[in-house]
Amino acid sequence: QKEVEQNSGPLSVPEGAIASLNCTYSDRGSQSFFWYRQYSGKSPELIMSIYSNGDKEDGRFTAQLNKASQYVSLLIRDSQPSDSATYLCAGIWGYQKVTFGTGTKLQVIP
């Protein structure tokens, strides 16, 4: 069983602050990790993918992968109220299922 674990939150940050979301996984075999954002009642939306160790930046989002320590993180800079959602960390092992963490609920307070 490949497990992906997240702190379920909720994580509350003031508008304009940096939100830090963390995820750990138990199987070293994955080469692909993703962060999805999901608004209530909507489908998960891919916001970041990361395949190699280090940082990957896209606008206000930065994903970090550390395969040795088996964790993935997502930083959201200049957080906006519209960023309030549940963030799902996910990994793919081979061509099997996308395994999700339980999600972290983020609340950005105006």
Next chain:
Amino acid sequence: AAGVIQSPRHLIKEKRETATLKCYPIPRHDTVYWYQQGPGQDPQFLISFYEKMQSDKGSIPDRFSAQQFSDYHSELNMSSLELGDSALYFCASSLHRGEGVSTEAFFGQGTRLTVV
């Protein structure tokens, strides 16, 4: 860009009826995943297909079956529906790039199934 298409978007069925959900993956994607998500829960993996063959199986009830067709679209068949089957059902697709590596999985808008 083309996305994952699911149909229908909403479906209301009575207990013990049958439902069929359809998923059309992104063109050239060869892998399809099905997920069930209840209120306030994370998506639960049901089943996946790679190149029209079942590649992995999760918590899919025996009352459910699925397949991937030659045009890569997939159908989830649900029989003897129960009230507890009411949920959002998501389909996602990805492309297997070889050596056990897949591209990102993109999700469809989902089908909201209500069993009454």
